[in-house]
Amino acid sequence: MPPAVPSPILRRRRLGTELRSLREASGLTGEQVIERIGWASASKLSRLENGRSRPDPRDIGVLLDLYGADDVTRAELTAITREAGDIRAWLKSYGAMTEHQRSYAELEAGCAEIREYSPVLVPGLLQTAAYARVRIVSARLAEEDTDPQSIETEVNARLARQALLQTADAPRYRAVLEEGALGRRAGPAEVIREQLVQLCELAARPNVTIQVLPRDATIGDWYLPPTAFSLYRFPDPADPETLAIEGGFTDVVSHDANALNRYKMVFEWLGTAARSPSDSLAWLIEAAETAAPPTATYGSPTAPAQRRGISERLTER
Known part of the structure; x- marks a missing residue:
């Protein structure tokens, strides 16, 4: 099960931001730092400040000495440096991971x-x-890539990420889904029914909130969201909130405060326009109960019994 701690990538970004702030507060330019420390590579400091390289504790110690960091700052950044270390050990905790799924796992971790x-x-x-x-x-x-083994690896990696919602200190998760996202165009009938049942079960979890947006709902002042997006907030206020915008074949990740504030406002509009969590759960249950079961067709003797099972299973929870 994935650890409920920030990913090393997030720690590297946080460390880089803190190092840049300390350097600027000391009145030093990047060139001056490189000259005083005597590093051979002029890009080494840039990579550290941009969170693009694994930090060496000795290098961080040298920088903290140069910047005159106090004991509290030194202890904090030393701990972050340890957490920003070996990403391989962190990835192994997932059991299965791919490059594409890793980018999301890094955002979700912690x-x-x-x-x-x-x-x-x-x-x-x-x-x-x-x-x-x-x-x-x-x-x-x-993409003309239909290798079965590669596909199953990607599926398993996506499922590995989901353990995040089942940890003891799982994050609060809230999703607003359009009705159209749950319709027949998304896949075969038995696949959609199974997915609807799982949404019902997940929505019953204390840390998960799912809201369904009606097709005719008015969002804000007739606002139309152009694309899917996700917002990530971390326990440590110093870790930057993150926005991920899904753009089909290309995703965009941003820490820009102005962009984050706009999307936060849009998400509140969406939540207000959507059905309430309880009404959404009722909608999902009805949709799952009336969907064609994989082993029974509408009107068959076994269909009503299978449909009743969904509500009974949720009641037992």
């Missing part, structure tokens, strides 16, 4: 809160294996 809006599909943290497989296969067709 989060206090995750908020997501999705207009056309179920977010990765909520997907069943069958639904994830449909999504990955359909996307790979556009």
Whole structure:
């Protein structure tokens, strides 16, 4: 199960931000720092400040000496340096991971809160294996990459990320999903039904909130969100909140405060326009109960019994 701690990548970004602030507060330029320390590579400091390299504790100690860091700052940044170390050990905790899924795992690790809006599909943290497989296969067709082993590796990596919501200190998770994202265009009937049942079960978790946005809902002053996006907040206020914008084949990640504030406002509009969490759960249960079960068709003797099972299972929880 993935550790409920920030990823080394997040720690490197935090460390870089702190080092840059200390350097600027000391009145030194990057060139002056390189000259005084005697590093051979002029880009070494830049990579550290931008969180693009694994920090060596000895190098960080030298920088802290040069900047005259106090004991509290030194202790804090020394701890962050340790956490920013070997990313391989952190990745091994997932059991399965790919480059694409790793980018999301790095954002999600150690989060206090995750908020997501999705207009056309179920977010990765909520997907069943069958639904994830449909999504990955359909996307790979556009890239002409249909290697079965590669697809299953990607599916397993996506499922590995989902353990995040089951940890003892799992983040608060809130998603606003368009009704259209839960319709028949997303996959075969049995896949959609299974996905709807899983959404019902996840929505019953204390740390998970799922809201369904009606097709005819008015968002803000007739606002139309152009794309899916996610917002990530961390327990430590000094760790920058993060925005991820899903753009089909290319995703954008930003820490810009202005962009974050705009998307936070949009998410509140979406939450206000969507059904309440309780009404959304009722909608999901009805949608799952009326969907065609994989082993029974509408009107068959076994269908009503299978549909009743969803509500009974949630009641037992």
